[in-house]
Amino acid sequence: MRSNANFFSDEKFRSIFFQTLVIGLFALGIYFVVQTTAYNLEKRNIATGWRFLTDPAGFDISFSPFINFKSTDTHLDVYFVGVLNTLLVSFCGCIAATILGFLVGIIRLSSNWLLVRVAYIYVEFTRNVPLLLQIILWYSILIQLPRVKQSLEFLDIFFISNRGIYSPRPIFENGFSYVFIAFVLALISSFILRRWAKKRQDNTGKQFPVTSSAFGMIIFVPLLLFFILGSPLSFDYPALKGFNFKGGMVIRPEFIAMFLALTIYTAAFISETVRSGILSVTKGQREASASLGLKKSWIMRLIIIPQALRVIVPPLTSQYLNLTKNSSLGIAVGYADLVHGFGGISLNQTGQAIECMVIVMATYLTISLTISVFMNIYNRSIQFKEK
Amino acid sequence: MKKLLSILAVSVFAFSANAGTLDDVKNRGFLKCGVTTGLAGFAAPDDSGEWAGLDADMCRAVAVAVFGDRSKVEFITTTGKSRFPTLASGEVDMLARNTTWTISRDVNLGFEFVGVNFYDGQGFMVPSALGVSSAKELDGATVCIQTGTTTELNLADFFRLNGISYEALPIETNDEGKENLFAGRCDVYTTDASGLSSTRAAAADPGKWVVLPEIISKEPLGPLVRHGDHQWGDVVRWSLNAMIIAEELGVSSENVDAQKSSNVPEVLRLLGVEGSYGEMLELAPDWAYQIIKQIGNYSESYEANVGPDTPLEIARGLNALWTQGGILYAPPFR
Numbered sequence: 001m002r003s004n005a006n007f008f009s010d011e012k013f014r015s016i017f018f019q020t021l022v023i024g025l026f027a028l029g030i031y032f033v034v035q036t037t038a039y040n041l042e043k044r045n046i047a048t049g050w051r052f053l054t055d056p057a058g059f060d061i062s063f064s065p066f067i068n069f070k071s072t073d074t075h076l077d078v079y080f081v082g083v084l085n086t087l088l089v090s091f092c093g094c095i096a097a098t099i100l101g102f103l104v105g106i107i108r109l110s111s112n113w114l115l116v117r118v119a120y121i122y123v124e125f126t127r128n129v130p131l132l133l134q135i136i137l138w139y140s141i142l143i144q145l146p147r148v149k150q151s152l153e154f155l156d157i158f159f160i161s162n163r164g165i166y167s168p169r170p171i172f173e174n175g176f177s178y179v180f181i182a183f184v185l186a187l188i189s190s191f192i193l194r195r196w197a198k199k200r201q202d203n204t205g206k207q208f209p210v211t212s213s214a215f216g217m218i219i220f221v222p223l224l225l226f227f228i229l230g231s232p233l234s235f236d237y238p239a240l241k242g243f244n245f246k247g248g249m250v251i252r253p254e255f256i257a258m259f260l261a262l263t264i265y266t267a268a269f270i271s272e273t274v275r276s277g278i279l280s281v282t283k284g285q286r287e288a289s290a291s292l293g294l295k296k297s298w299i300m301r302l303i304i305i306p307q308a309l310r311v312i313v314p315p316l317t318s319q320y321l322n323l324t325k326n327s328s329l330g331i332a333v334g335y336a337d338l339v340h341g342f343g344g345i346s347l348n349q350t351g352q353a354i355e356c357m358v359i360v361m362a363t364y365l366t367i368s369l370t371i372s373v374f375m376n377i378y379n380r381s382i383q384f385k386e387k
Numbered sequence: 388m389k390k391l392l393s394i395l396a397v398s399v400f401a402f403s404a405n406a407g408t409l410d411d412v413k414n415r416g417f418l419k420c421g422v423t424t425g426l427a428g429f430a431a432p433d434d435s436g437e438w439a440g441l442d443a444d445m446c447r448a449v450a451v452a453v454f455g456d457r458s459k460v461e462f463i464t465t466t467g468k469s470r471f472p473t474l475a476s477g478e479v480d481m482l483a484r485n486t487t488w489t490i491s492r493d494v495n496l497g498f499e500f501v502g503v504n505f506y507d508g509q510g511f512m513v514p515s516a517l518g519v520s521s522a523k524e525l526d527g528a529t530v531c532i533q534t535g536t537t538t539e540l541n542l543a544d545f546f547r548l549n550g551i552s553y554e555a556l557p558i559e560t561n562d563e564g565k566e567n568l569f570a571g572r573c574d575v576y577t578t579d580a581s582g583l584s585s586t587r588a589a590a591a592d593p594g595k596w597v598v599l600p601e602i603i604s605k606e607p608l609g610p611l612v613r614h615g616d617h618q619w620g621d622v623v624r625w626s627l628n629a630m631i632i633a634e635e636l637g638v639s640s641e642n643v644d645a646q647k648s649s650n651v652p653e654v655l656r657l658l659g660v661e662g663s664y665g666e667m668l669e670l671a672p673d674w675a676y677q678i679i680k681q682i683g684n685y686s687e688s689y690e691a692n693v694g695p696d697t698p699l700e701i702a703r704g705l706n707a708l709w710t711q712g713g714i715l716y717a718p719p720f721r
Contacts, residue, residue: 058543058544059534059540060542060543060553062529062554071543071544072547143566143567148571162570163529163572243526243527243574244528244554253572334557334563340534340557344535345534345557347468348535349539351491351492353472
């Protein structure tokens with residue numbers, strides 16, 4: 001009894017004891033849930049297992065830009081199509097939302113009254129209306145576009161209808177790989193050039209026009225090679241045949257609706273993050289750099305943004321995670337993402353609800369953790385470095 | 388420990404999946420019936436907000452059998468996807484939701500189909516302006532298809548078999564299908580022929596739409612309950628059968644009182660004048676009488692909801708009695 005009392009008055013022991021207790025209870029809780037589920041599944045004669053993954057799916061998915069999916073493919077293939085579609089819309093969304101978010105965030109701090117008001121209204125409107133409604137709104141607008149037979153035409157090669165945007169599809173011929181290699185080499189040498197220029201500037205103070213020369217290198221070297229090799233690129237043009245356009249590339253309204261809604265919604269949040277980041281840099285920094293005679297755009301680029309990034313990046317990471325997870329709303333407009341294809345149709349056709357959901361959840365977890373890891377690495381690279 | 392867990396599992400999660408649904412329903416005081424999100428003729432709220440339709444009548448018939456009161460039912464809407472989990476979890480006592488009876492649903496999903504209240508088949512509907520007269524001319528078309536249905540699988544099979552291609556536009560509900568079809572996002576809408584008739588009836592100008600002649604599958608639609616609760620399964624099964632038998636015997640809501648003094652033995656058994664069938668089912672002796680009185684026989688329900696005089700204009704066809712050229716058949720009431 002006495003020793004017990006002594007143990008509990010020991011702060012370290014007490015803390016370990018309660019932590020163990022909490023973990024134990026948590027584990028027990030999980031154990032109960034798993035047991036109960038297994039018990040009930042067995043009681044209702046619901047078969048469990050992973051065998052269904054290799055069964056033929058039996059249904060078609062028409063939006064599959066990366067994999068040629070047929071109804072005889074397996075549920076596992078459905079899963080891969082879903083993952084790729086989820087990644088596609090999330091990736092495009094994150095990039096576009098970042099650009100739009102930074103733009104709006106900076107605009108809100110500008111001195112143009114009209115722009116500031118417009119940005120303010122945009123932010124308040126979009127972030128206060130549920131995302132699902134915005135997705136459905138965009139989709140409803142998109143399917144009111146002209147029907148496929150009355151498609152809007154641009155230059156006879158782009159066609160816009162409520163079936164999507166059709167454009168020519170590039171066909172890479174022999175020799176195009178050299179152009180691509182040249183492009184990659186130009187990209188790498190640009191990086192080397194930048195490092196060299198920075199080093200030189202640090203040592204001698206002399207500047208080098210890195211941006212323009214890098215651009216020149218990246219664009220003109222591959223372009224030159226492209227013409228030297230005799231333009232090894234042709235296009236497959238879309239043409240209306242029967243019910244639909246055949247050939248070319250198509251961007252579906254489901255994708256566009258998801259992309260627009262996710263971008264516009266998330267950009268509103270990112271713009272607020274950017275604004276708070278910029279405001280977190282003290283006025284003195286701006287004044288000090290102005291008194292050194294720096295150009296206005298330089299002050300933003302060299303003084304304000306690098307310091308603001310330290311505040312911006314951590315919440316930006318959660319916005320990327322939100323966007324990725326929100327892409328699961330694609331089901332509302334029939335966008336064939338992971339939840340819709342594998343977590344929806346496969347689940348429903350096979351009845352293996354728990355298996356499908358476990359896989360879908362594990363996949364989102366993996367994607368989210370991967371984003372976090374990369375953003376954390378980036379975050380570390382922009383922190384204050386003590387010299 | 389295992390036993391303790393089982394007891395805990397049952398008591399904590401209070402799933403009464405396998406036993407005593409009838410008692411649960413009686414104790415609750417009303418029936419929870421899973422229906423579609425709205426399919427005119429089968430289950431959709433009418434002008435006064437009351438659920439009406441063939442499936443809605445099925446729900447009401449069971450409510451009448453249990454409580455003798457057609458209003459003792461709560462309609463719970465389910466999508467093609469949510470219907471099975473909703474039933475499995477005990478959120479509804481039964482489904483009457485245009486659900487096709489298949490082996491995998493009957494066996495693997497742990498449900499029990501108790502009968503067929505509508506024999507259907509999958510068809511295609513296109514705008515008549517397209518000038519298509521057969522489903523085999525649909526090469527390259529965009530097809531609106533409800534996900535998670537047997538029709539989705541039949542569709543893939545049909546196009547594969549005929550060596551033609553299509554683009555699927557997956558949709559969740561019939562309303563979404565309508566919206567996409569009417570906007571021209573898809574060329575074709577495919578679902579059960581009855582569903583097509585229902586959708587067509589809801590169009591601004593039904594004459595602009597044509598249902599193609601091909602019926603590519605058999606879709607026996609019927610009510611289902613959770614597997615294992617046979618007592619409850621019997622109640623639902625015989626509520627349906629009572630309506631079919633009533634039509635066969637010529638008993639309708641109008642003449643049911645007069646028929647109580649009929650000299651046909653099966654009529655007397657059906658109406659609870661003779662025998663103790665109500666007791667066997669743990670229902671009131673006049674349960675079938677009440678169904679016929681308050682809902683009507685199968686024919687009355689059919690004619691009022693989907694028959695030729697309704698906007699759906701579906702002829703009896705396969706759904707006529709076996710004695711009249713159809714395949715509607717109920718086991719004898721004895």
